[in-house]
Amino acid sequence: MLRRLGKTDLFVTPVAMGCWPIAGITSIDVTEANSLDTLSAAFDAGINFFDTAYVYGYDGQSERLIGRALGPHRDRIILASKCGIHWEEGKQVKDGRPETIRRQCDESLRRLGTDRIDLYYLHAPDPETRICETAEALRGLLDAGKVRAIGVSNLHTLDRYEQFQAVCPITASQPHYNMLQREIEADQLPWCRDHDVSTIVYWPLMKGFLAGKLSRDHQWDPRDGRQKYPVFQGDQWIKTHDFVDQLRTIADDQGCTVAQLVTAWTIGRPGITVALCGAKRPSQISETAAAMSLSLTEETLQRIATAIEERGEVDSRAAV
């Protein structure tokens, strides 16, 4: 079941836990005790791969929680974190300067309570810093043994992949991807396959919409940031609910939940190595983790393909 990351000797489960929701910036009603339980539930459910970042939590909360909950299991898990963004007055600021990259790595190591990060990503390119300079700094961390492999996220153009790879070997790429947002299939995914780069996708559940638990008359808590996105409003809201209803019928026939159907579909796609499933409750990650042992029938896959075609793609610029 384990999958290899790029050309490394790191092997990961196809479902990883996305550790943004446990830090509580956009998740409502998340407590520290609850987040520690969610991390333990992920480990107990067989997940060995945990994805965090310098900016998950205004003050590194996600990394600290991982260090506390999973420290005793350090040698049995694969830890991924990211650098190149920090918080300034409540806003995320991109900063890919070499000195920032080196400092953030040291801080992340301390917060995670470990001597190495298994997979260390550039979170997003900084328009003010040449990408080869950022890549050079990451290469230095690799050479120093502080990190075991390098990843990139949100690069968007193949040009940037090429420039980065010319300086530092890329093991994994982390773009967004889900049933309704599949634009990476046109270029990034084939590039990664051609270069033995693993593709590890975020938002497989489309920020929870494809988990199938949001009701049509869901009343948003004013603090829930999702309602600002067009896909959670108006016509898009109705169309996506119609789509989720179709998935529910297919999931019932397959004997699984919608979240499991969506996750199993995602990790079964050609070229997709891992789905990063975010969770803020133990039950959520236990549910999505179970998708790792689910095999979708040809008939199920065909019905999903038809439903996706009828729904049509969501414009990523408008959606998230």
Ligand SMILES: NC(=O)c1ccc[n+]([C@@H]2O[C@H](COP(=O)([O-])OP(=O)(O)OC[C@H]3O[C@@H](n4cnc5c(N)ncnc54)[C@H](OP(=O)(O)O)[C@@H]3O)[C@@H](O)[C@H]2O)c1
């Ligand atoms: N590289 C990047 O720039 C980037 C960007 C975004 C995310 N990421 C990574 O990707 C991970 C995934 O993204 P995400 O966490 O934002 O979104 P996601 O995985 O698409 O959705 C997670 C949300 O879905 C809901 N959910 C999950 N499982 C559920 C279940 N079984 N039943 C019902 N609801 C369920 C929960 O929200 P509610 O309970 O509130 O509905 C949860 O917070 C992140 O945690 C992070 O590690 C990376």
